[in-house]
Amino acid sequence: NAGVTQTPKFQVLKTGQSMTLQCAQDMNHEYMSWYRQDPGMGLRLIHYSVGAGITDQGEVPNGYNVSRSTTEDFPLRLLSAAPSQTSVYFCASSYNDRALNSPLHFGNGTRLTVT
Amino acid sequence: GQQVMQIPQYQHVQEGEDFTTYCNSSTTLSNIQWYKQRPGGHPVFLIQLVKSGEVKKQKRLTFQFGEAKKNSSLHITATQTTDVGTYFCAGRSGGSNYKLTFGKGTLLTVNP
Numbered sequence: 321n322a323g324v325t326q327t328p329k330f331q332v333l334k335t336g337q338s339m340t341l342q343c344a345q346d347m348n349h350e351y352m353s354w355y356r357q358d359p360g361m362g363l364r365l366i367h368y369s370v371g372a373g374i375t376d377q378g379e380v381p382n383g384y385n386v387s388r389s390t391t392e393d394f395p396l397r398l399l400s401a402a403p404s405q406t407s408v409y410f411c412a413s414s415y416n417d418r419a420l421n422s423p424l425h426f427g428n429g430t431r432l433t434v435t
Numbered sequence: 436g437q438q439v440m441q442i443p444q445y446q447h448v449q450e451g452e453d454f455t456t457y458c459n460s461s462t463t464l465s466n467i468q469w470y471k472q473r474p475g476g477h478p479v480f481l482i483q484l485v486k487s488g489e490v491k492k493q494k495r496l497t498f499q500f501g502e503a504k505k506n507s508s509l510h511i512t513a514t515q516t517t518d519v520g521t522y523f524c525a526g527r528s529g530g531s532n533y534k535l536t537f538g539k540g541t542l543l544t545v546n547p
Contacts, residue, residue, distance in 0.1 A: 353535075355537075360444070360539065362537045364537075365535070370533060410477060410478070412478075421466055421483060421485065423468060423483060424468075424470075424480060424525075427477065428476075
């Protein structure tokens with residue numbers, strides 16, 4: 321099993337450009353999520369999904385779109401990049417057990433710089 | 436919304452000293468999870484606590500969940516250089532079960 325795979329590892333964008341951060345998992349996890357990590361701010365939830373066709377907003381959703389057409393994939397789209405979106409982005413997945421006790425499995429992250 | 440506060444933000448110790456990080460929630464938590472992130476790496480799950488007053492141990496690491504389920508701690512006995520990294524707590528409350536809220540983390544550095 322590859323676990324959670326994120327691509328690309330590094331990306332530099334200019335203000336106003338768009339791009340998609342890819343996330344795929346091969347563990348048949350129903351729950352997938354995107355976090356951004358900034359110095360001193362910890363991990364902040366952007367969007368999450370509890371299954372194919374279902375998405376919802378997290379703590380900091382503005383400027384980001386997501387979709388979940390399959391169980392395996394959960395791409396994060398930046399429609400018009402801004403310098404404030406410079407960050408490290410982590411995708412994470414878990415089983416969606418009823419007790420919500422499953423741990424998150426994180427990808428290796430995407431380091432995004434917007435100039 | 437739910438807030439999870441974690442202190443201290445940074446901790447530098449000499450190898451062999453003990454280390455503790457504390458986590459406090461503004462709301463009662465259904466469970467709390469702890470993660471470790473090595474420098475340049477991604478968070479890795481350490482443990483989960485579910486029951487009020489629960490204490491769990493992993494070798495030199497001791498995790499506690501408060502009686503009111505609003506606070507938690509991670510204690511490392513006799514730190515080693517391999518303990519270096521950022522330790523995060525993360526909790527879920529009843530009103531937002533799908534949203535796992537992370538504390539800002541404690542960065543531990545160990546002087547050999």
